[in-house]
Amino acid sequence: MQLNNSYGDSGxxxxxAEVAVIEQANLISSKxxxxxxxxxxxxxxxxxxxxSSQLGHYHLYINHxxxxxxxxxxxxxxxKAGVVEEGFVDASIQKGYSSVRPVGxxxxxxxPAIKDVLVENAKLRQEVYMLKRELxxxxxxxxxxxxxxxxxxxxx
Numbered sequence: 001m002q003l004n005n006s007y008g009d010s011g012x013x014x015x016x017a018e019v020a021v022i023e024q025a026n027l028i029s030s031k032x033x034x035x036x037x038x039x040x041x042x043x044x045x046x047x048x049x050x051x052s053s054q055l056g057h058y059h060l061y062i063n064h065x066x067x068x069x070x071x072x073x074x075x076x077x078x079x080k081a082g083v084v085e086e087g088f089v090d091a092s093i094q095k096g097y098s099s100v101r102p103v104g105x106x107x108x109x110x111x112p113a114i115k116d117v118l119v120e121n122a123k124l125r126q127e128v129y130m131l132k133r134e135l136x137x138x139x140x141x142x143x144x145x146x147x148x149x150x151x152x153x154x155x156x
Contacts, residue, residue: 039083050103051125053118059100068096 030037046063066074072093079089092098101107103126104119 039081049129051122051129053101053104053106053122055121059103071098
């Protein structure tokens, strides 16, 4: 058992939680066994995530307008947390906007044979990702998707 806290309607609430197997869980926590955190974030606006042509990398689209200064602060915070590369943030600040390549488009200079493989892999990963999301929604639209529970700790 572990003492945890949550935020209820009237403020923080402490409760005792037991680590559970994923099939029995009703809450997923960011806290890891080593007291570090693997981010678990409740996002209150529409987002989309697509795989990049680089394996293990993704592009996040947040459908929410904000002033440039606020956006810069968010980019800097994401870089400080190690979520995005500092070079991406520096380039975005220098340009005055951020940008990513569409799914299936690779960086210039990639040899054609490698590019073909990267593009095909990116398209297949996007298709698998979208099918997985659809399947998760069909199973139970109110439960976290399998993507959200892979690296997080689960509490019961």
